[in-house]
Amino acid sequence: MKAIICQEHGMPESLIFGDLPDPKAAAKQIVIQVEACGVNFPDVLIIQNKYQFKPELPFSPGGEVAGRVIEVGEGVKQFKLGDSVLALCGWGGFAEKVAVDIDRVFPLPPGLPSEIAATTLYTYGTSFHALKDRAQLKEGETLLVLGAAGGVGLAAVELGKLLGAHVIAAASSQEKLDLCKKKGASETINYEKEDLKNRIKELTGGKGVDVVYDPVGGNFTEAALRGIAWKGRYLIVGFANGEISQIPMNLPLLKGCSIMGVFWGQFSKLESEKSFQNIRQLMQWIQEGKIQQHIGRKYSLEEAPEALQAILDRKMLGKGVVVIRN
Template identity: 50%
Template sequence: MKAALCKSLDGPAGLVIEDIAAPQPGPGEVLIAVKAAALNFFDTLITRGKYQSKPDLPFSPAAEVAGVIEALGPGVTGVRMGERVAAYVGWGGAREKVVAKVDAVVPIPDGVSEAVASGISVTYGTAIHGLKDRGHLKAGETVAVLGAAGGAGLAAVEIAKLMGARVIAVASSAEKLAVCREHGADEAVNYASADLKDGLRALTGGRGVDVVYDCVGGDSSEAALRAIAWQGRFLVVGFASGDIPKIPLNLLLLKGCDAIGVFWGEAVKRDPGANRANMRQVLDWIAQGKLAPRIHGTYPLADIREALGVIDRREAVGKVVLAL
């Protein structure tokens, strides 16, 4: 089978396509014939040895896959040969066949393409876990999404709307905020041209927002926390700004609020059943036409360097997908 292999930590440009032996599923595993594999920004880091996960060389990037079950390992039940499934595999997805744990696979509903299904785990998985499992978001509450125009942020905007929330998108330009409105945001704050704390408070009549979904970190975090409502929930999702903020803890006391970590990757390991249930919900929303994940472009496996280059240069608007 063909695989994209990282043989040295030189970034996406160092990837090579080679023929390797197909793997065989062990106990509790399935073999997936990959039809689509989604790429993420962390693939540009893992190929440079700068990500928190550091697999042994050689390895394939791509954490999210969708395809067809081709073989079952000993003792596997609950899935069948030929079934279309999506799975989060951590890394190793940029190849024609991948072994995955059976408790990591989710059936793909009719009407949902492999390309779309391959790209939901990280962004939508984090959003539904953060807002539902960690933030306990209720219909009618107000959510501020920081970094709302990025992949993770747009997913949070869409999921929050489906959960019945009023969504305030926070981004750095009018163009980005227009995209957020297209994806369901009710209100918007451009933090590059307006004070974030004052903007959020004004849009809530001075009450503050019930939930902050923070993908960005940096200076925006404290400003948003200062605009949170009494007993609000501040969800720590990521630090796209590159700056991990140091929050004054007295703000938590004065607001009677909670700061909550959203570590989706670890949650998947600790409770795969809950993650499968969340993924089923997201896929059902897609099948019903309630969600329409955006795909920037699809590339053949041989063009993985070009595909990752789009992400590396921050040119992607939506998912970048390999079609195998």
């Protein structure tokens, strides 16, 4: 089969378009003919050997796919040949076929295009878990989203609005902020041009924000933490700018606030039933038109390394998707 191959750890330009052996379904697995694969920040980390999960070389990146079942392993009763599914494979998705454990596979809702399905789990799954399960965001609260025009950030803006919060979107350009406005942000901050902490205080009348959603890290973390309200909740989602934040620990004390880690991948494994419930709710909202993924660009399989580079360069608006023509 054709695939994007990581033969040695490195940056996207080191990836190779070539051939890998077709996967076989082990017990409790299915093989999916991949139609689309979402592009996510963990894909950038995994090829550099910087992610929590470390597959053996060689491998294909790509962690969320949609397609149809072409082989079922021993003990599989939930799925049959020809079923349309979406799945969390972790890696292996930038390929024509991938084998996935059945506890990481979900039926594709009728009428939902594979390109939309394959860009839903990571971003909306992460953001919904963060806002609902970790922060327990309440209607009427104020939510600040950093990196708000990226995949998880834009999902957080949209879900925050749907959950009844007053959403402040922070990003690095007017183009990105305009997109956030379309997705439901009430206020915006250009943190390349404006002082983040001071602007938070201005927009909240000095109170600060109740919840901070931070997939960016770096210098923005401390500034946002200084702009949090009493008993606020700070969500550590990731470090897209490449720098793990160093937080002065007197700030949580003075703010009476909580700092919460958001590791959706582990949550979806350790609390699988709760994760399934979240995903069912997200699928319902998508079918009802209450949330809608913004796909910034579609890529061919050969172009997948370009998609990863766009994430590194912070040029991806919303989500990218690799579309595989079989």
